[in-house]
Amino acid sequence: MLDKQTIESLEAKATDIRISTISEIAHLGSGHIGGAMSIVEVLTYLYFHEMNIDPSNPKMEGRDRFVCSKGHAGPSVYATLAHKGFFPMDWLKTLNQGGTNLPSHCDMNKTPGVDFTTGSLGQGFSAATGIALGQKIKGEKSYTYVMIGDGESQEGQIWEAAEFASTQKLGNLIAFTDFNRQQLDSYTKDIICMDNIDTRWLGFNWHVQRINGHDYNQISEAIEAAKKVTDRPSMIILDTIKSKGYAPGEGIKANHSMAISHDDEAYAISVLQGGARK
């Protein structure tokens, strides 16, 4: 169990990251808000409590790595990295502008702290598997964390990597599925059925847990449990709310990528700061 002070500190940080993510996208006028907001608790926990990383030395040898295979969640990854001190906060206003270091989808060659380039769904998961294998060959005690989407799990490459990772017994690979039940066109149930996701991963011989992806105690306990399993990779399925914390996007179908006006921004931030919902 995390102590109350730690949880409060993480919650405050997550609120800052959510506000920055909303402002980042609002500054541009539109962007991938839904899937960026649903993973903020895990990003906050990993970067502010869990991972062995150094913002002043983003390429530090032996560090833990995080691959955001659902690369369109870049905006909240960038907000997290900026708050952690990997680069100045004012970079966030450059999202998707020509010449930016913060492109729509994560790019390891542009953004300090991004460990692998992603965007074509499924590919980051294989790369993370290769990174975890590399850590193992080198004898590092480090971990590779990777975030995939539930929609992304429709890609065949996810399951190619899944069978390889379990065959190689990559106990240092800890994966999360952002199970928000939505994808670009609609709810996953209306596009491709993602039922029995837990047993799919069990069938691939992974260690599987399912938690509330917005609960720090559950995130913490799941990661600790995953670390104790050394002969299999771990999948932590996160039940999440797409667009969590961006009030105008919560509970609607078309929240994958949205136009965000400055009025929307002001309203969403006021709700995050305890204001009333419309």
Place this chain on the structure above:
Amino acid sequence: MRDTSDVANMRDAVILAAMDLAAEHPEVVFLESDLAGCSNSTMFQKQYPDRFFNCGIAEANMVGVAAGLSSMGFVPFAHSFGCFATRRAYDQLFLSVGYAKQRVILIGTDAGVTAQLNGGTHMPFEDVGLTRLIPDLIVLDPSDTQSCYELVRQAYESGHSVYIRLRRKGSTHRYALGTKIELGKGIVLNEGKDLSIVATDEAMVNEAVKAVEALKEKGISAGLVDMHTIKPLDTELLEKLSQQTGRILVCENARYAGGIGEAIAAHLAKTCPAKMDFVCVGEEFGEVGKQDYLMKRFNLTCADIVAKAEALAKR
């Protein structure tokens, strides 16, 4: 450096290069796609069992894993049949390797008609075009064991990602140890006055060597270059040939669309135009058969080269 004059198979030349590099560089690892028995990467596996990973029949994941290993400082070799190494894993090669600036040495066996009895589903004529489209990727199609071995080593030293296509079984020994073999530089096998034949690939250089002799008997003086590096193109030599003979016949065991012939024509069109023709595969898919049959079927034989060379010399 290794003398490959006793290497019986082209595939062994590339695996030996990987093994020799692995002996010198601990970061070299090998990924296989359930084709170790075909590539003979079992040699590597026996020597370096902890640096060999069979990824199974999952080429897209293999290339993605290779990219992830590269980001950890490893230099992965990865093998599949040319069709699957490129076509099947193309987005992974394009983005996770190319766009992400990672480094992989990708081996595609059974180049073009050498796929023979595996037939049209396994016959890569389009791998050249696909790999040429990826910025900064080196593309190799060596004509013998020694150039294959040395070019892989040079490609490693270059720091770039590489795609190398070659046949598996059987070999040609054209270059003795000590021959000057340089990545990106064609090897002039014969000087000619009437036209220049530029050939890439073992099968095609072998046919072209015979064609030069046949043309000589017909009173036609044909030069011949082994253009083992498809990308980057040896533009300096090509411009020189264009100036010298004004006629260039390009021979390749691959499609015209996207092939080296198209690359050469495009370069010379803007720098030093020549009269040109092409011995290559047209608007067609592969099919099953022995190599002799397939060479005739796709008009890749010595006789095809001679006929096109004669016509080009008269144009």
